[in-house]
Amino acid sequence: MSDKDHSSADDQALVRSAQKGDMGAFEELVARHRDKIYARALSMMRNEEEAVDLSQEAWVKGWQRLAQFQGEASFGTWMTRIVINLCLDQLRKHKRQRTESIEAMDEDSGGVERQMPVITVNPTAGLERTELRQRIDKALAKLSYEHRTVLVLHEFEEMEYKEIAKTMECSIGTVMSRLFYARRKMAAILADLRKEEGS
């Protein structure tokens, strides 16, 4: 398959060629999905350099496992799951390396979010796309990795509670409470950012 053919071929055809050892086809697949794979790694890791490295590692793993890809999900989804698992492994390593903060333990056991007053005014209403992205970025960075991961898997990966529980090796109840705290904390952080802007 020539370069011209690669750019005009659909993902399925490229995967079939790549499975036969066509590196050009695999390069085209990387070019098509690299932003999405990187974005997912960045959402989870909150570190550009680490996200680039992990996304590249995911592509190498993808190449190694290409023979196992049966096409049940789309190629993009399949690759996203690979990068998610790599990020989870990395985050678990980080967690083992550092002492868990009191704040993180408080969040896991219920924390202050349960009693927090409801944010009645939408803190992101009227914001431009770039500004909204910056604020979400700041807010995501303030979440513990468990809360951020649940949020990412639910909102971006559109996983159901059961699937998240399996991926994160925890109970469905834990997924539900983590997701609830993550959302409430996000709302509080976004409201604070709105106040800071107003003051």
Next chain:
Amino acid sequence: MNFETQLKLQAYLDGELPESEAREVAKWLAHDQEVVLLLGELRNTRQAIAGFEAGVRLPESREFYWSKIDRAIGQLERPQPVAQKRPLFFRLQRFLAPVSGALALAVILGITLLNGNTGTTLGETELASEDMGAITFRSESEGMTTVWLYNRGDSEFTDDPAPDSVELQ
């Protein structure tokens, strides 16, 4: 509102409740303003982050990003020396090497002990039987062993070898 109710409300928003429970939550929403406000907050947060990843772009060029992946794949695919099929002799060699080493050590020890037991000087061994006399001499420098056989009746010990002496190399 207790925690169970809050989680049920969230599950309602995420479409994770069975129909009967979803109807129950709908009833709460019709009568409880607090429930309505919390649902609004959860929904706003969900909508705010929905498109977050869409604008993220990789901060590296296509070529540079691909080159690292290509290199890593290339390294993976280099033939592994361990996986190569080798002849049986070479595969057995790793097991035979220590055995032959141990055998060599045993031979050296045996020779040393044998030399020690006869009590002769290094390089010379005397073997005697009732009828025949035998003297062996080993030259380490020349790698040669000489055995003299003689009749005890003719001589107890002599420097002149008997005519039937045998030389071994």
